[in-house]
Amino acid sequence: MEREVSCQMNLDFKKPLAEDAAELAPYFSLRPNKTCDSGWLDTFIWADYYRIQYHIADEKALLLCMQDGEEYFAAMPYCREEDLPYYFRLFQRYFNEVLKRPFKIYLADEEGVEYLNLKNNSGYFVKEEEDLKDYLYSGDDLRTLQGKHFQKKRNLVNKFDREYAGRWEYRTLHCEDRPQIAEFLKKWFELRMEEDTDGEESLEYERRGIEEILQKCCQLHYRMGGIFIDGRIEAFSVGAYNALEKMACVSVEKGNAQIPGIYQVINQQYLIHEFPEAELINREDDVGLEGLRRAKQSYNPIGYEHKYMVLQKNAAGYQDELIDYYEAEIQNYGSGTDTDEK
Numbered sequence: 001m002e003r004e005v006s007c008q009m010n011l012d013f014k015k016p017l018a019e020d021a022a023e024l025a026p027y028f029s030l031r032p033n034k035t036c037d038s039g040w041l042d043t044f045i046w047a048d049y050y051r052i053q054y055h056i057a058d059e060k061a062l063l064l065c066m067q068d069g070e071e072y073f074a075a076m077p078y079c080r081e082e083d084l085p086y087y088f089r090l091f092q093r094y095f096n097e098v099l100k101r102p103f104k105i106y107l108a109d110e111e112g113v114e115y116l117n118l119k120n121n122s123g124y125f126v127k128e129e130e131d132l133k134d135y136l137y138s139g140d141d142l143r144t145l146q147g148k149h150f151q152k153k154r155n156l157v158n159k160f161d162r163e164y165a166g167r168w169e170y171r172t173l174h175c176e177d178r179p180q181i182a183e184f185l186k187k188w189f190e191l192r193m194e195e196d197t198d199g200e201e202s203l204e205y206e207r208r209g210i211e212e213i214l215q216k217c218c219q220l221h222y223r224m225g226g227i228f229i230d231g232r233i234e235a236f237s238v239g240a241y242n243a244l245e246k247m248a249c250v251s252v253e254k255g256n257a258q259i260p261g262i263y264q265v266i267n268q269q270y271l272i273h274e275f276p277e278a279e280l281i282n283r284e285d286d287v288g289l290e291g292l293r294r295a296k297q298s299y300n301p302i303g304y305e306h307k308y309m310v311l312q313k314n315a316a317g318y319q320d321e322l323i324d325y326y327e328a329e330i331q332n333y334g335s336g337t338d339t340d341e342k
Helices: 018-029 040-045 081-098 110-115 139-144 148-163 175-195 200-215 262-274 290-297 325-330
Strands: 053-057 061-068 071-074 104-109 124-128 134-138 168-172 223-229 232-242 247-255 280-282 303-305 307-312
Touching: 018 040, 018 053, 018 061, 040 200, 040 232, 040 247, 061 081, 071 081, 081 110, 081 307, 104 110, 104 325, 110 307, 134 139, 139 262, 139 280, 148 262, 168 262, 175 200, 175 232, 175 247, 223 262, 232 262, 247 262
Parallel strands: 071 104, 247 280
Antiparallel strands: 053 061, 061 071, 104 307, 124 307, 134 280, 134 303, 168 223, 223 232, 232 247
């Protein structure tokens, strides 16, 4: 028997802050979900860009509501699988009665969509966001680079190792490394913004989000590591671990593209040192960019985590919400280069 949705709409939403990490992080792994978007780290990085607000319902579910201009949209509720139908309906009522619009979700994880049987429900329009599917890899594959499919990667790693023998090292990064990371990031973003004017706004928000992570590093749940050459940082990665899925999500990966092999080395070393237990690696999506797609495909994914736009049909304004503004907008972010960066 389905649980009746409360008639009270007292859902108070607020912006996620660093000090909320310990409370919010566990909700992201209460049910099966292999997306990187469905994690505390990505939520925190993009909180300002998407004006993310959260509400904890009954201490059982985390609800995320976002706004881009005049558009409101949600994430699939984060709760135990058996509670998903109830909190899905609760969130829908909030959209209908408080926001006065159809319930709309972007980046809905395929596990949640399947559990709710939304594809077969005539009350919803469900569309796969093809360019936003996450790439999934074997942890052992990316840590060892064994086999003929990884020959080119091994060659680049070995060439880097010979070129910088005795001069490079991997380090797990800590709060005290913030000044060096900040200096590297400043140069990286300055160069990228010269090359990518279309994505300038989103790049600026990403920079702010990463800087906020560094400032609040002792309060957040993530693992960070970098490659140093001659004592100077030349690449670094930031990610988090989903214990339920035994999966590492690599949310940030930046490197000096003028150094051949730097991305292959940070990719491998970061996983060896920070996520030796991860069976699955999620390196996020390619946002429809051909160069990024080739780079991600070159690491031989073992699968994908598909994501969907879900839109309620039986509500006023449904026709006006059919456009997937999220997928269209996010394609402006990133670069079409052929590097192995995320």
